[in-house]
Amino acid sequence: IEKLLERFHVLNTSGDGKISEAEFRSALELEESMYSRRLFDFFDSDGTGAISYVEFVQGLAVTSPGLGTLEKVKLAFLLCDLDSRGGVTLANILRVLELVRAASSAAQQHPAAVELQQ
Secondary structure (H helix, E strand, C coil): HHHHHHHHHHHHCCCCCEEEEEHHHHHCCCCCCHHHHHHHHHHHHCCEECCHHHHHHHHHHCCCCCCCCCHHHHHHHHHCCCCCCCCCCCHHHHHHHHHHHHHHHHHHHHHHHHHHHC
């Protein structure tokens, strides 16, 4: 728990005790996009526009490698429900896949990724 708290404080560059969307994207090296916004919204479970320490720990727990099938389906649904109406369309799924592909492509161009490939 102490290590999680330390990591939270590293990500909270403003020192206000909450992780903003900009801090979240910066930590994950994500550009502003609908995909990064949905991922942030997943962690920001109370919808305040910032991730508290409790939400941070809950989000990490849900996205951990030991995640069960039901939790994986819930996460996928939340990421694909782009308009937050409680439903997913084929267009939403295709849009999310395109956003993931674009983010993956951008990550491959990141200097650290290029270094690892050499």
